[in-house]
Amino acid sequence: MVTNKHINKIVVIIMAMAVVICVLAGIVVGRSDKYAENANILMEYPSKLFDTNEVISVNIKMDEEEWNEMLENAMSEEYYSCDVEICGTTFKNVAIRPKGNTSLSSVARDPDTDRYSFKLEFGHFMEGQTCFGLDKLILNNNYADATNMKEAIVYDMFNFIGAASPLYNYASISLNGEYKGVYLALEAVEESFLLRNYGTQNGELYKPESMGMGGGGGDRYKQEQGAKSQQGPSGGMPDHGDFNPQDKPDMEGDTPGAPPQMPDMEGFDPANMPSPPEGKAGDGHTGNNGGANLNYIDDNLDSYSVIWDGEITETSDGDHLRVVTALKNISEGNDIEKYLDVDNILKYMAVHTFAVNMDSLSGNMAHNYYLYEHDGKLNLFPWDYNLSFGGMSSMGRGGEDSDKGTEMVNDAIDTPFSGTDFFDTLLENEEYLEKYHEYLRKLTEEYVDGGRFEETYNRIGSQIDALVKEDPTAFYSYDEYKTACETLYKAVKLRAESIKGQLDGTIPSTDEEQKQDSAALIDGSEIDVSAMGAHSGGKKEGNPESQDNNSVKHSKKKSG
Incomplete structure (x- = not known):
């Protein structure tokens, strides 16, 4: 017969084991534990929101005065509360705010539009609430993209080739039932994205932003988390008693309650920025950009401040040290596969190179990417391709009279990141170079020539044509949209033709070789790059009077 003493020991042991199991489970789940309560819902959002066979409907239910206040103070990127009905399901007390970098400041300055992107x-x-398992949904306004589909097609390429990248779809946006336009819906690269791609693996995520203009990077994320920790029980701000914000000290030059003043960028053209002595005009990042260009600088953690400022997950000096250690070893060519997710980065490079996106690591701007680190190994995730296929004004390296179409179509595949040494180690390795070329060949022969591009292009057109035609806030007219789409179709086809030539050696594949022998380049002079949308936003280059669908510019006005 078992004595009470022995029974007590057994109970204590069982309880201790249960505690250990719970602790271990907490460690494994880590920051994703808040999603673990309903794991069966967790992965519903890829099919619920991002089944690209059907445009989703997003109806924002919000007091019109608060909506107008949010738009008027868009530059502050402050969250407001709303209810959102998505595909027939209503989510209560959802946080919404305008988002973006150049698109945000440009729309804020433009008296003729209030078409912001939203997060x-x-x-x-409401802590723990998700949208079918998705923590955050991005609604992009298609700024500077007259085609309304450049970004979608690039993300489709990433998906086709198997690179870790955000899910995408189109969304018909309404405010209190009134149609406001067709937007590109994207999976935010945050908690849900990491969980979908890496399970409960606890890696660290950064979004370096060398432009220093917000737009969803780490500083913005930390502000969001800080605001969340200050919420009252109903989701609003806590009670501060008799505190009056008007009693704050007078800040000289500041208007109480006004958004921060942004520099006047009217007429800004990246083409006028100083060019490096070698490589592509527009390539090469000024200084070290606080590490944003991913080049190894030294062992001092402070030298990489822009990376740390862009933290999405909460990180420590120990986490930062692993990143710097990886960058150092990559720069020295040491045990590359220990410090880089080589296969995924080669896929990233292939699609990025095909897309000719100079608003990124391959141009002046060391931004528009996510850096992921796990156990000392680095990875990259893509972001922001509305200016792909030559949309940055820095295309046209030969000056005002240069043939931007031909330059974009023939952009050299073996020197795509002239300003970032990070990629050189991979391209100097014959095995990795061959694999990179293999992925480029897959894009040209299977995605473009194999019919996937045409299928995607036609599907998107059939889904959004009518929505674009009736879009009351569109940056471009319907006729401009149709012309832009036709131009994009030709551009992708010619780009694939040039890449195939560069791969088989009939067309030079480096910038220097193309300068020395331009006769073999594909003729892209028929491609009007600016027709597809340009850095100037909703106005085609050389056509400042670009009008809306009804041939009357819609002025920025309050809803209702």
């Missing part, structure tokens, strides 16, 4: 965070005011 929806489902658990900001």
